[in-house]
Amino acid sequence: MKTSINLKPTVVVIFGGTGDLNMRKLAPALYNLYSDNYMPGNFAIIGTARKKLTDQKFRDTLMEGVNSFSRNGKVKKDKWTKFAEHVHYNPVDVSAPDTFASLKTLIERFQNEFGPTTQVVYYLAVAPNLFPLIAQCISKYGLAGTEESCKVVIEKPFGRDLETAKELNKLLTGIFTEKQIYRIDHYLGKETVQNIMAFRFANSFLEPLWNRTYIDHVQISVTEQLGVGDRGGYYDGAGALRDMIQNHILQLLCLVGMETPINFDADEIRNKKVDVLKAMRPFGPDDIRFSTVRGQYTKGWVEGKEVPGYRSEKDVDADSNTETFAAIKFFVDNWRWQGIPFYVRTGKRLFQTSSLITIQFKDVPHHIFPGSVTEHWQQNRLIISIQPEMSIRLQVQAKRPGLDMVLNPVDMVFDYKGTYSSDTPEAYETLLLDVMTGDQTQFMRADQVESAWELLMPVVNSWESKKSLSFPNYTADSWGPEDAEALIARDGFHWFTLPLNKG
Known part of the structure; x- marks a missing residue:
């Protein structure tokens, strides 16, 4: 696939994959980027949540979200079929950290397939109280990577006051470097x-x-x-x-x-x-x-x-x-x-x-x-x-x-x-x-x-x-x-x- 910019092979892991933010915003955005040739040639999207779903059920759910909320309207069948081949699901329960082991295995599979320049993007589309737990599990299972190989996206609210914002910053910068952390404000x-x-x-x-x-x-x-x-x-x-x-x-x-x-x-x-x-x-x-x-x-x-x-x-x-x-x-x-x-x-x-x-x-x-x-x-x-x-x-x-x-x-x-x-x-x-x-x-x-x-x-x-x-x-x-x-x-x-x- 031709892109107008040079993009590394990318694995996007969406925590809260069955949630409203993914359905309304993230999935339509990723599909539109793919449709407009702004995704890497090699990429994978992994949704995670506590629910147990098959890849196909997750893909069908995302398609409903894209059809309802994409600025381009309903998906084009041939385009969606090719996009959906890159979409996968892996159940993860942050209250049971051992479930991160299967996620690690799936990520490593794509890293081996795509090559050494592969980057992993963790998108935390979850409730704010889960940010620290997920970050700690990413660290515990050796998934934090390096500045070149790993990024983490944090949704707002980033803390609910000065003290909690400082605590979250301290935790995140103890696991990632500042260049790996993307505190997103959609505005x-x-x-x-x-x-x-x-x-x-x-x-x-x-x-x-x-x-x-x-x-x-x-x-x-x-x-x-x-x-x-x-x-x-x-x-x-x-x-x-x-x-x-x-x-x-x-x-x-x-x-x-x-x-x-x-x-x-x-x-x-x-x-x-x-x-x-x-x-x-x-x-x-x-x-x-x-x-x-x-x-x-x-x-x-x-x-x-x-x-x-x-x-x-x-x-x-x-x-x-x-x-x-x-x-x-x-x-x-x-x-x-x-x-x-x-x-x-x-x-x-x-x-x-x-x-x-x-x-x-x-x-x-x-x-x-x-x-x-x-x-x-x-x-x-x-x-x-x-x-x-x-x-x-x-x-x-x-x-x-x-x-x-x-x-x-x-x-x-x-x-x-x-x-x-x-x-x-x-x-x-x-x-x-x-x-x-x-x-x-x-x-x-x-x-x-x-x-x-x-x-x-x-x-x-x-x-x-x-x-x-x-x-x-x-x-x-x-x-x-x-x-x-x-x-x-x-x-x-x-x-x-x-x-x-x-x-």
């Missing part, structure tokens, strides 16, 4: 997110404007119309702060706030992201009071259907203190960003599902036009839309056609669908290919994870130790609690949304 694989760096650092006109002199403030909103669904048990122990802000949103903030890297080396880029996290202003008690907002949704109506409040969701404590909405004002105390607020918000059961980064520029220093022609005056904005629309738009003032001088905002838009005819790959396709090629640029390093937790721990501790007396405090299908509007309105701003179709 970083999204096409528009990757384009932030290209847009910032491949266009010379932006750099002189990308600082406190010209930028008024930055907003990052990641909002969801859905509730917690079947994830109530997990979510009630996490909340919006842990589930979204500690990883996804802080990574987006780092991409916006980072200094220009010297080159595209993975560690150089991650160094610059860590610099942003280390420059962020710590939270004191007054900062938590005036710069953070938490919320929890109550019942309401979404698209004509009544939906339950958070405390009535499956597996959620009836008196839960877990936030389903969080908004925070951050500051990055360095030369570039001193005094410029970064507002972030995220939540469930909100009016719209969207992910937006908005850079609002300062107003012109002197208005030469009379008020009568600037009724719809608006400061320039750069809006990066990650979902559902994938676009980058610059909002500027322009003259409306006609004999009179009337100004109104217009958009200069780069839209993926309008510019490119080919489909964009799913985030997991991009990130799995990066793992196989050994590119860690889009993966978090140990110090990144710990710096993010260190920044947020005062907020985490405060929210957990003080029960909110106002929960629930926003209705499903709204934009969140009123205090979130007050948070940004106190500074003379408002939350920005694009007029997108709901859903």
Whole structure:
């Protein structure tokens, strides 16, 4: 099989092979990579779980997942038949470590068949409490390999606080080297997110404007119309702060706030992201009071259907203190960003599902036009839309056609669908290919994870130790609690949304 890049023979071992993540994301991504000729000539995919399945039953299950969730729709029969020949199943029970012996035998079979350059990728698509157990079993059975022959992919959440993140990092780096560990954040694989760096650092006109002199403030909103669904048990122990802000949103903030890297080396880029996290202003008690907002949704109506409040969701404590909405004002105390607020918000059961980064520029220093022609005056904005629309738009003032001088905002838009005819790959396709090629640029390093937790721990501790007396405090299908509007309105701003179709 021809590939556009040089890939080593690869064995992908998926712990949690019968789980939801594999069905919805990993299996469709691997199949699409194969369909697009981005898999090695020699490869094997081994699913593991406690269930006892035949290879054929596992393959049939994966095909159902690909048919349901692949961006390319249902599989092509001939293509799937060839792909399925590379798919295998081996039952493993982490509570019975001896079952790793059969897994080792199967891996060694492919290593002998594919040759000495074969690499093994362990993907831990399991509950976080199983990460240490699996890593220890990999070590015990001599499966950790070397930097060249072995990689391990860890899903979020990476710890539930600073202490547990440090413990997990210590355990993993005692078994693997940092270059073997891929802490995955699927947001970083999204096409528009990757384009932030290209847009910032491949266009010379932006750099002189990308600082406190010209930028008024930055907003990052990641909002969801859905509730917690079947994830109530997990979510009630996490909340919006842990589930979204500690990883996804802080990574987006780092991409916006980072200094220009010297080159595209993975560690150089991650160094610059860590610099942003280390420059962020710590939270004191007054900062938590005036710069953070938490919320929890109550019942309401979404698209004509009544939906339950958070405390009535499956597996959620009836008196839960877990936030389903969080908004925070951050500051990055360095030369570039001193005094410029970064507002972030995220939540469930909100009016719209969207992910937006908005850079609002300062107003012109002197208005030469009379008020009568600037009724719809608006400061320039750069809006990066990650979902559902994938676009980058610059909002500027322009003259409306006609004999009179009337100004109104217009958009200069780069839209993926309008510019490119080919489909964009799913985030997991991009990130799995990066793992196989050994590119860690889009993966978090140990110090990144710990710096993010260190920044947020005062907020985490405060929210957990003080029960909110106002929960629930926003209705499903709204934009969140009123205090979130007050948070940004106190500074003379408002939350920005694009007029997108709901859903």
